[in-house]
Amino acid sequence: MKLLPSTVWTRFLKRRLPTSLWGRSLLIIVLPVLVMQVFVTWTFFDAHWQTVNARLSEGLAGDIAWAVETYAEDPTPEGLETLAGRAERTLSLSVAWQEATSLPENLRRGPIGVVDRALEAALASRLDRPFWFDTTRYPNYIDIRVQVGDGVMRIIAPRERAVATQAHIFVVWLLAATVLLMSVAILFIRNQVRAIERLAAAAEAFGRGETRKRFKPHGAREVRAAARAFMDMRDRIQRHIDQRTALLASVSHDLRTPLTRLRLELALAPPFKRASAMQGDLDQMEHMIDEYLAFAQGEAGEASDTLSVADLLDQAAEDARRIGATVEVDVPEALTVNVRPLAFRRALTNLVGNAAAHGDTVRLSARRLPSGATELAVEDDGPGIPEDMHEEAFRPFSRLDASRNQNRKGVGLGLAIARDVARGHGGDITLDRSTLGGLMARIRLPG
Template sequence: MRRAFEWLWPASLAGRITLTMLAGLLAIHLGSLWLLEQGVLGAAEDGREEQVAERLATARRTIGSLPEEVRGTAAGALSSPDLDIAWHRAASAAAPVEQGLEPLRARLRELVPDVAELHVGYVGAERRIGGGMRLADGSWIAFAAPAPNRLEASPHASLASLSAMALGIVLASVLVVRWITKPLRRLATAAEDFGKGAAPVPMPEDGPREVHDAARAFNAMQARIHRLVSDRTQALAAVSHDLRTPIQRLRLRAGFLDDAEAQRSIDADLDEMEAMVEATLAFLRGDADGEEPRPTDLAAILRTLCDDAADRGADVAFTGPDHVSLRLRPVAAKRAFANLIDNAVKYGGAARVTLRDAPAAAVVSVEDDGPGIPEAAMAAVFEPFRRLEASRNRGTGGTGLGLTIARRAVEGHGGTIALANRPGGGLLVTVRLPRAGGTASGGGQG
């Protein structure tokens, strides 16, 4: 049985969805035909009852106008296979009034309003319709007809039944389609988590053929990327050690120089080189530090960064609440905002940091008084090692990685970062961090 079902169930996603839709359409079509058939049968029975009522009304008028000696013969002549009519001088056995035959009785009353007495009901073992009408002289016309085979229903029963059936089919189709596409949603979730730096988790390679192939390719991609990141981490550790060692040797040798001016120049070049190496390594290291998010006081981080910058003589001010708790990676968040504050001080002369605590997110604004950034270069400044030569050059100590690292850290927390030129001059950087933090971590300072 199961093999037969698997043979009927298509292997492709398109085939499964098509089969589900066709099954739903077929079910609603068959249901519509059934409701139409019931409606036609009901209308036919209504017409037959109408015909019986009209024939009985005609028989009553005809027999009532004839002499008594010919009334029996006339009643027999008015009979037919589907309606037996008889005349009786005395009262016949009156059939009880049945609820299901009330429409027929009401129609007879409408067609023969002057009838003195009327009985309609089921009679005999065959449950035939029987009854009698009393004439003005006290005699009776008895009649019998086959019982109608119809269902009593309200005028809107067909519409209600069809609507309920359509709603049921829609709900069933939605559930089936959700079941079919569940592997796709699972794949999308895994891809999003892996893109934010989560450890690779092999996806079950099941479901429709397209999903199976996508899961297999995704698992292979995860393995390759994870292996690449591991190899890169090991290489970065070696490069970090190998680069720091000669820099320290050069710094030590420069200390033995008699020329103080040359010594200061060499130390400055070595400081710049070391800063560039550290920034580049931090950028390349990316998410490899494995920092886990935890409840963090963002206000405390920003206040500490601003106080440290002010202690170094920078024009930095912080405005915001005393405490704002978010799930963050503290080191990554500190790196990101340190880069933004450092850029504002270097290229804008000052940094005004504002923290706003909204119900859904925390919003941090960093303003400076510099020349701003051309609109055409707003997106380009986030690219690695990109500097605007007019205001952001090596003389200021920048490496072109500060905004890149900041954006990666912010987006790793599920947030956004945007740049805008202030109307009065200067640059405005707006960072929005949602309450539900991401799963990736940022890089280091640049």
């Protein structure tokens, strides 16, 4: 489908415009000021400066025409001397006669040409003789020459006789006022954006499970209202999490008491045929209770620390080797991550244990991505999970028995807990096909 020109232009602007609130707010202030400055400057030069220059040039052209005509009436040395003295005293013009010469052939014009056009038009309207002028040779003077008979009358006039030389002061004042206004606007915008950034940082920290004190809202009334609403919401969510954790802890404690009694009675009972099966059921019940509590609690209040990725993977590899898996580890020694130790080790243990339970060979690797993020990969040579069921595998209590009989000793919380921990660190976990033929779990953590 061919895009309309307006759609193409809109997309072009969206790609070029700033994406941050700071940049867009600054653009809202800067763009109108620049447009106003350009418009005012253009209006000044078009309606005022050029008009003044034209009037000055006409006055200078009239004085030159008077000098030429006066000399033409009395072309004697005495008449020239009288004319030059009068022009010097009353008109600030320096008049000289060049005998048997002609006008220069090359034209010398300024880079802008506004003064040249105004002076040329004024001289053409006042003189009926050939003329030549140069506004560039002398910074403060204009060289004008008029053909009179077989000679040339050369007149040196002050530049201010043809140009409003103080026009730049207006532009300087305009720029100074613009810089002052923009500086004040930038300070106010920066203050408002900083308040929003503080709110965003608090929201991101809460999403990662970090515990921070309530901060004092700043900025505009709407921003302060949003900050207070966020803190109230954060407190309500935290109370809900605490209540859920306390409830699960209480249930866990209450269930552990009869489990302990059953273990004791089973240990004291005479040997019988179903004793081993009953012991296995008790172990599975205890493991399920531990997983429920870990999923509800999540070690959210734990402090972060910088750990060696090699040490983390080596420890997880040792745990997997104890259950009979062959584990390969490939990780740079200097690679580190800033994580909550207990929570991240639990997530890594869940992934490695899951891989070891469904495959004979497990490969652990890590690398630093070009973006600065860290990627850890856990691969196995097991049956894997169909691609269309990857997201289903992360749902709590999902077991996927048909494909992998995932988490056979638990209740389907291994991947859910691992992803919750990764997202709590600002990262994520994704599943893919392993080069070993089984499943690959990628943990990405921000740099």
